[in-house]
Structure formats: C-alpha cells, structure tokens
Amino acid sequence: MSSRLTSAAALAVTACLALVAAQPREVQAAAPPGTSCSAFPADNVWNTDISTLPVNSHSAAWLASTGATGGTLLHPDFGGPPYGMPFNVVDSTHPTASFNFLYWQESDPTVPTQQPQGPYPYGSDLAVEGPTDSHLLTINKDTCALYEVAWTSADAAGLPIFPGLVRLDEVQAGSINHAIRFTVQQSDRTHLWPARHDAGAANNPNLPPMGARFRLRSSFDISSFNAQTQVVLTAMKHYGLIAADNGSNWFFQGTMDSGWNSEPYATMVAQLKTIPASAFEAVDESSLMVDQSSGQALQPSRCTGMAAQATPGAPQPAGTAIQVTATASGCAKPRYEVWLHSPNGAWSLVQPYSANPAFTWNTAGKAAGSYRFSVWARDASSSSSYDAFSAFQYSLAVAPCSGMSVTVTPTSTATRGTTVTIAGSATGCPSPQYELWYLPPGGTWALARGYASGGTFLWTTAGSPAGSYRFSVWARDAASGGSSGSPPYTYDSFSAFQYVLT
Structure with a gap:
C-alpha cells in the first residue's frame, strides 16, 4: 500500500x-x-x-x-x-x-x-x-x-x-x-x-x-x-x-x-x-436525530437535582409511620427508587423504581438506632442506575412501655376446670410485647409464655391444684431490650395479681 x-x-x-x-x-x-x-x-x-x-x-x-x-x-x-x-x-x-x-x-x-x-x-x-x-x-x-x-x-x-x-x-x-x-x-x-x-x-x-x-x-x-x-x-x-x-x-x-x-x-x-x-x-x-447532516444525537432527559425528606422529623419511636417524599428536578418523567441501610446491617432496596415519589416506612418492630436512606432518581428515558440522589440519616428511638394494666375474667377466684382469661394492656409504647409468669401454691416462679405480641392469655385450670396463685404480666416494646430487670429477665412495665382456685 x-x-x-x-x-x-x-x-x-x-x-x-x-x-x-x-x-x-x-x-x-x-x-x-x-x-x-x-x-x-x-x-x-x-x-x-x-x-x-x-x-x-x-x-x-x-x-x-x-x-x-x-x-x-x-x-x-x-x-x-x-x-x-x-x-x-x-x-x-x-x-x-x-x-x-x-x-x-x-x-x-x-x-x-x-x-x-x-x-x-x-x-x-x-x-x-x-x-x-x-x-x-x-x-x-x-x-x-x-x-x-x-x-x-x-x-x-x-x-x-x-x-x-x-x-x-x-x-x-x-x-x-x-x-x-x-x-x-x-x-x-x-x-x-x-x-x-x-x-x-x-x-x-x-x-x-x-x-x-x-x-x-x-x-x-x-x-x-x-x-x-x-x-x-x-x-x-x-x-x-x-x-x-x-x-x-x-x-x-x-x-x-x-x-x-x-x-x-x-x-x-x-x-x-x-x-x-x-x-x-x-x-x-x-x-x-438533530440534523441529517450531523452526528449529534438528542440525549435522554436526565434528572439534574434531587431532594428527599422524612416526616415526622427524627427521632421517632419505633412503630411510628415515617413518610419519605422525594422531588427530582431537570427531568420530564422522574422515577424514584428508595434504599435503606439499617444499624449494623446492609443496604436493602425497599421501593424499586416507580413514578411514586413517596415511600411509607413501617417501623413497627424495628430496632432503635441510626438508619440511612438513599433516594435515587432517574428519568424514564434514562438507562443509568441513577441520575441524581439524596441521602439522609434517620434515628429511631426506644419508646418503653410506661404503664401496664391487667383484666382477669372471671375476677379474683374460680373453680378448678374454669378457663381464665388474662388480658394485659400496655401504654406508652407503639409495639408492645407481653410475657406471663406465674407462682403456683407451694411452688416457684415459672414462665407460662415468653415475649410475643398479643397480651391475652388463656389459663386452662383443669388439673391445676386448688389454692392461691400469683401472676405477673410483663410488657416491653419490640424495640426495647427492657428498661428494668437483668437479662434475660427484663421488662419495661408489669402488673401482678393474686388468683384463687377452689
């Protein structure tokens, strides 16, 4: 050549x-x-x-x-x-x-x-x-x-x-x-x-x-x-x-x-x-095509700015519904994706790309601590992972149960074989969990049910000896490790009562 x-x-x-x-x-x-x-x-x-x-x-x-x-x-x-x-x-x-x-x-x-x-x-x-x-x-x-x-x-x-x-x-x-x-x-x-x-x-x-x-x-x-x-x-x-x-x-x-x-x-x-x-x-x-005689190409619309916030403002107790809202700018058809990083955890996708600029975070049962949100935005025509993003911290605080009451049916006393309903109700905490302890006549304290949601217990008394029983219903929030007691025997609040079987 x-x-x-x-x-x-x-x-x-x-x-x-x-x-x-x-x-x-x-x-x-x-x-x-x-x-x-x-x-x-x-x-x-x-x-x-x-x-x-x-x-x-x-x-x-x-x-x-x-x-x-x-x-x-x-x-x-x-x-x-x-x-x-x-x-x-x-x-x-x-x-x-x-x-x-x-x-x-x-x-x-x-x-x-x-x-x-x-x-x-x-x-x-x-x-x-x-x-x-x-x-x-x-x-x-x-x-x-x-x-x-x-x-x-x-x-x-x-x-x-x-x-x-x-x-x-x-x-x-x-x-x-x-x-x-x-x-x-x-x-x-x-x-x-x-x-x-x-x-x-x-x-x-x-x-x-x-x-x-x-x-x-x-x-x-x-x-x-x-x-x-x-x-x-x-x-x-x-x-x-x-x-x-x-x-x-x-x-x-x-x-x-x-x-x-x-x-x-x-x-x-x-x-x-x-x-x-x-x-x-x-x-x-x-x-x-911009012009038949040019190699210039129209580019996809891209989001050039992004702002996101959460309401109500932090800190809030676990159990509070948190609303995250986002606003993208510079793009005709913004799409939003929400990522969440938990305390000592990893990033997780909580809402994939959609036209919805809002995300409701259900915090019931969530651990207290500092969380991080990253809200991504891109235009519907964009193939990028994101065009713009906004990140912020949000803290969940522990809201311990501050009060506890118990209703017993039948009240005070019942004959052996009767089913007794014990209903506990905690206040001051968004996600209460309950634990039931009992002390039989001449016995020692025993756990009837460990912490779980739902404060109603059914006591089937058939076969139980007659005598005076003592019950203690404990409550703590799902996000609380218990503000009183020593592990593993912890609680935020409790209510105790006597009950007699005849």
Missing part, C-alpha cells in the same frame, strides 16, 4: 474528522492510547445509549435476511496481526501528503474540481490494514483530528471507522461506551441516519440498510461469560451495532492488536463467537 499510495494515487474516499479533547463526562468514549482525544463528543450518535429506544418495525425481517434466525453467530473480525484494523497516533510534525481521490466530491477538504486534497499524515512508518481495502487510520494527537483513507472504500455507509472499533484498551478498562461497526452480506439500496451512503444489493426493505442499528436484547444472560466478554456484550446492550459495510453477516470489527491473542482476551474472542445473532433486535433511533 505505501508504495502505491503517492500524491498521484487514485484513492477511493477519505475523511478528516475532528475528535474532541476528552472530558470527564459519564458517557464519553475513552481516549485512544497516546492521546487525550475522545472519539467524538458524548452527544454523538456513536456514543449514545440506545438501550431504551423502541424496536424497529423491520427488526424481524432484517434478522431473517442476515441469517440470524438460521443459527448465525457473531464473529469478532479482529485479533493479533494481521487481523483487525491498525490505527496510528502522530503529532503535527509528522510528514504529510495530498492525494487525488476517485471520489473527490466526498473527500476532505471540499474542492470545486478534482484536484489534490489534503494534507494527510503519510509515511512508510504508518501501519496500514492488509489488502484489499487497505484502510489507513491516523490520529493527530496535537489537533485531535482523525484521518481515514482507503484504497477501495473507507466505509460503505459513509461513516467514520475508528469510533466503531472494539479496542483492547477499552476492554482492559472495563467499559466500551460506543457503538460497534459490523457488516452484513446484503443490504437495501437505502441508508438510515447516521449513515450517508448506501451500497445495497437490491431495493428490498427486508434487507437492512446501511446505518441500521441493532442491540443485544436486555434479557440475554451474560453472567456465565468472563469479565472481558461481558464488557463487549454490555456495550452491545447499551450502544449496539451499526451496519457500516457489506461483508460477512454479523462480523464486527476491532483493532489489530497482539494482545488479543493472550489470555483472558483469547477466551473473550472465543466466547464472542458463541453469541447467536438471534439474540439481537433492530432499534429505531430516528428520534435521536
């Missing part, structure tokens, strides 16, 4: 595209190694999450025409040299050249007639993809300009190549925040935004057009794959694949890198070859 690629060469098409200096934004594509340049802004269509977009009405037909329903599997079209697309990083001092392009009308910079266009980084030191396309991808790290030239066609869809490649550094970092380019054997003679060209085999709407976007279904279980494979599959769920060229069905492209041949990446490549194309679906991303 380098010996033929001269200033007089008849190259097919070229593009000079502006990358941007990487910014600390959540969905910004990672900067290529050796640069501080991101592959396009975060709101570019390549870098836009499409996991919540509707399914395209042609999805089933496009899957069938690409062999997805016939058992076709994904194929990672990259690896160690010579497989995959190499890319180069240069600075502004690197030698350049201008070229005569066959498709000069579609090359940069714009010219009125066919004439040398450029300048472009050029030299025998630059790595070029193997024949026959011979793509030459170069990034100027000083200007963040991306240059793409090729011997035949840079990209049939008229899309940039580099932003759609799977890169080793991204997999190593644990996330790919952009779509991935792939090929189909036959395509329709139309194209969908963001594609600019078509290279169809027929006028057939059952064939995917250039620019068609697919995503791995959210229901597809990726948990059994290694971590590196999951990085790629997660990207396919959130950013998907874009039909960018004609070639073998479901071949997706990545960089040429010897690192792909080592573990755990060799296993990743092997596992990716087991993914059925039938696990994908085409999406309709037309709602993202």
Whole structure:
C-alpha cells in the first residue's frame, strides 16, 4: 500500500474528522492510547445509549435476511496481526501528503474540481490494514483530528471507522461506551441516519440498510461469560451495532492488536463467537436525530437535582409511620427508587423504581438506632442506575412501655376446670410485647409464655391444684431490650395479681 499510495494515487474516499479533547463526562468514549482525544463528543450518535429506544418495525425481517434466525453467530473480525484494523497516533510534525481521490466530491477538504486534497499524515512508518481495502487510520494527537483513507472504500455507509472499533484498551478498562461497526452480506439500496451512503444489493426493505442499528436484547444472560466478554456484550446492550459495510453477516470489527491473542482476551474472542445473532433486535433511533447532516444525537432527559425528606422529623419511636417524599428536578418523567441501610446491617432496596415519589416506612418492630436512606432518581428515558440522589440519616428511638394494666375474667377466684382469661394492656409504647409468669401454691416462679405480641392469655385450670396463685404480666416494646430487670429477665412495665382456685 505505501508504495502505491503517492500524491498521484487514485484513492477511493477519505475523511478528516475532528475528535474532541476528552472530558470527564459519564458517557464519553475513552481516549485512544497516546492521546487525550475522545472519539467524538458524548452527544454523538456513536456514543449514545440506545438501550431504551423502541424496536424497529423491520427488526424481524432484517434478522431473517442476515441469517440470524438460521443459527448465525457473531464473529469478532479482529485479533493479533494481521487481523483487525491498525490505527496510528502522530503529532503535527509528522510528514504529510495530498492525494487525488476517485471520489473527490466526498473527500476532505471540499474542492470545486478534482484536484489534490489534503494534507494527510503519510509515511512508510504508518501501519496500514492488509489488502484489499487497505484502510489507513491516523490520529493527530496535537489537533485531535482523525484521518481515514482507503484504497477501495473507507466505509460503505459513509461513516467514520475508528469510533466503531472494539479496542483492547477499552476492554482492559472495563467499559466500551460506543457503538460497534459490523457488516452484513446484503443490504437495501437505502441508508438510515447516521449513515450517508448506501451500497445495497437490491431495493428490498427486508434487507437492512446501511446505518441500521441493532442491540443485544436486555434479557440475554451474560453472567456465565468472563469479565472481558461481558464488557463487549454490555456495550452491545447499551450502544449496539451499526451496519457500516457489506461483508460477512454479523462480523464486527476491532483493532489489530497482539494482545488479543493472550489470555483472558483469547477466551473473550472465543466466547464472542458463541453469541447467536438471534439474540439481537433492530432499534429505531430516528428520534435521536438533530440534523441529517450531523452526528449529534438528542440525549435522554436526565434528572439534574434531587431532594428527599422524612416526616415526622427524627427521632421517632419505633412503630411510628415515617413518610419519605422525594422531588427530582431537570427531568420530564422522574422515577424514584428508595434504599435503606439499617444499624449494623446492609443496604436493602425497599421501593424499586416507580413514578411514586413517596415511600411509607413501617417501623413497627424495628430496632432503635441510626438508619440511612438513599433516594435515587432517574428519568424514564434514562438507562443509568441513577441520575441524581439524596441521602439522609434517620434515628429511631426506644419508646418503653410506661404503664401496664391487667383484666382477669372471671375476677379474683374460680373453680378448678374454669378457663381464665388474662388480658394485659400496655401504654406508652407503639409495639408492645407481653410475657406471663406465674407462682403456683407451694411452688416457684415459672414462665407460662415468653415475649410475643398479643397480651391475652388463656389459663386452662383443669388439673391445676386448688389454692392461691400469683401472676405477673410483663410488657416491653419490640424495640426495647427492657428498661428494668437483668437479662434475660427484663421488662419495661408489669402488673401482678393474686388468683384463687377452689
């Protein structure tokens, strides 16, 4: 390629595209190694999450025409040299050249007639993809300009190549925040935004057009794959694949890198070859388009602020109904999720995402102590774990039972065999529990029933000896360890009485 690629060469098409200096934004594509340049802004269509977009009405037909329903599997079209697309990083001092392009009308910079266009980084030191396309991808790290030239066609869809490649550094970092380019054997003679060209085999709407976007279904279980494979599959769920060229069905492209041949990446490549194309679906991303001639994409609405509070204010005794209310700002359709951390415990989800901004916390039986709430918010269109959150502490205080009374039926005395009802009633505590002790004639104190809710006891006296009995009904709140006594014999309040069997 380098010996033929001269200033007089008849190259097919070229593009000079502006990358941007990487910014600390959540969905910004990672900067290529050796640069501080991101592959396009975060709101570019390549870098836009499409996991919540509707399914395209042609999805089933496009899957069938690409062999997805016939058992076709994904194929990672990259690896160690010579497989995959190499890319180069240069600075502004690197030698350049201008070229005569066959498709000069579609090359940069714009010219009125066919004439040398450029300048472009050029030299025998630059790595070029193997024949026959011979793509030459170069990034100027000083200007963040991306240059793409090729011997035949840079990209049939008229899309940039580099932003759609799977890169080793991204997999190593644990996330790919952009779509991935792939090929189909036959395509329709139309194209969908963001594609600019078509290279169809027929006028057939059952064939995917250039620019068609697919995503791995959210229901597809990726948990059994290694971590590196999951990085790629997660990207396919959130950013998907874009039909960018004609070639073998479901071949997706990545960089040429010897690192792909080592573990755990060799296993990743092997596992990716087991993914059925039938696990994908085409999406309709037309709602993202800002302008047909721009790669900018409308972004999902995001909640930019969040406030949450609890009433009544803390501290409150266990048993009090606590209302948590949240208000999100900056988003059209906020959804709320509530998490709770208990004292010396762990976080638990107490209310999953819903449009309901309120959560009622039933504190009956809860232990006293400091709890922490975290209320998350995201827009209905957002696929993030959360857009914004508000966290606060809330304390539950012990409210010991302050009074205790007992009603006995029949009162005072009864004949043997009578069922005696003992009803205890505690006051001052939201969740009272009761324990019953008794002292039979000539005996010792014994536990009739341990602490439990419900203060009514039935004493079946059949077989009990006649004589004078003594009863003691103890009460304590469910959140109280007992304010009197010594463990395990503790109580907040009690009531004692005599009873005679005849």
